[in-house]
Amino acid sequence: MAPSNDLPGPKKEDLTALALRARQGDAGAADRLWAALRPRLSRVALAIGIPPDDVPDLVQDALFAAHRRLESFDPGKGTIEAWLSTSLVRRARNSFRAERRRRRLAERFGVLIRWGARPRPMDAVEARLTLTRLLGALTEGQREVIALYEIGELTAEDTGRLLGITAGGVRSIARDARARLARAALEVRPPLEARR
Amino acid sequence: MNEERDGIGLLREVVTEVAASLPPPRRRPKAARPIVWGLAAAAALVAVLVAGRFLLPREVPQHPRAPVEVLALRLGGRDARVRVIDSPAAGSIVVVAVPGATPEPRSEGGIR
Numbered sequence: 001m002a003p004s005n006d007l008p009g010p011k012k013e014d015l016t017a018l019a020l021r022a023r024q025g026d027a028g029a030a031d032r033l034w035a036a037l038r039p040r041l042s043r044v045a046l047a048i049g050i051p052p053d054d055v056p057d058l059v060q061d062a063l064f065a066a067h068r069r070l071e072s073f074d075p076g077k078g079t080i081e082a083w084l085s086t087s088l089v090r091r092a093r094n095s096f097r098a099e100r101r102r103r104r105l106a107e108r109f110g111v112l113i114r115w116g117a118r119p120r121p122m123d124a125v126e127a128r129l130t131l132t133r134l135l136g137a138l139t140e141g142q143r144e145v146i147a148l149y150e151i152g153e154l155t156a157e158d159t160g161r162l163l164g165i166t167a168g169g170v171r172s173i174a175r176d177a178r179a180r181l182a183r184a185a186l187e188v189r190p191p192l193e194a195r196r
Numbered sequence: 197m198n199e200e201r202d203g204i205g206l207l208r209e210v211v212t213e214v215a216a217s218l219p220p221p222r223r224r225p226k227a228a229r230p231i232v233w234g235l236a237a238a239a240a241l242v243a244v245l246v247a248g249r250f251l252l253p254r255e256v257p258q259h260p261r262a263p264v265e266v267l268a269l270r271l272g273g274r275d276a277r278v279r280v281i282d283s284p285a286a287g288s289i290v291v292v293a294v295p296g297a298t299p300e301p302r303s304e305g306g307i308r
Binding site: 039042043046047052055056057059060124127128130131134135146150151178179180181182183184185188 | 202206207210211213222
């Protein structure tokens with residue numbers, strides 16, 4: 001069972017209402033809707049495994065595409081979060097494919113290509129390393145389930161519909177993924193807590 | 197179970213921390229992709245060329261004229277008025293009148 005939404009911001013029913021008002025042309029409602037959804041989508045994208053430097057652009061693209069297609073949002077078919085997550089997952093998969101192509105190219109030519117490397121505060125660097133290690137313990141399918149079901153807080157039914165699996169399958173994959181995360185956490189937690 | 201909660205809890209913690217450190221997006225929202233604008237510009241250029249080909253007056257008139265008259269049109273420009281006078285004494289005499297130019301009066305034959 002996905003945890004309840006304990007983060008600040010509009011509740012799910014408020015987001016759907018905002019989406020409906022935005023669909024009718026209320027620009028203020030649209031701005032508030034995208035501002036409320038951006039942090040959640042960023043967390044989901046990170047949990048799926050998108051490199052942090054690529055997350056802002058990917059989320060921006062997903063939000064902009066949603067803004068253009070907002071008239072096609074049907075609250076009867078699911079929440080606005082589930083609707084947006086479909087676009088995000090598709091973009092994430094495309095991003096993974098592009099990244100694999102870049103890696104193959106780099107390996108073929110024997111060079112290491114780095115884009116957008118920027119200095120960051122130590123805490124953020126360590127958090128990124130921890131995130132990389134935790135996600136490295138999961139398969140791509142498990143990452144998608146964990147990102148949508150646990151981090152994105154979609155229901156098992158919505159997650160399953162989005163990924164093309166059953167709700168029971170979502171719960172089963174999430175259970176295995178949580179066990180893997182627990183083992184991975186034992187390895188990375190001591191250094192993370194030692195700095196505090 | 198506690199270990200599982202610790203694992204997912206740690207993931208939530210680091211995801212939130214990394215998300216808070218993310219910079220704003222670099223790209224501005226795009227109204228259309230550059231290739232769309234490129235295709236639109238190419239289509240507009242083709243439309244202008246086609247319209248120019250069929251709508252704008254051509255330098256050489258379409259209707260047949262005597263070669264000497266066509267030569268006079270080329271010399272005098274598109275706006276030149278050309279008149280051919282057949283004279284038994286001098287053969288064909290071509291008169292080219294260019295707008296803006298002041299023709300000099302000629303006494304021979306009274307032709308200007």
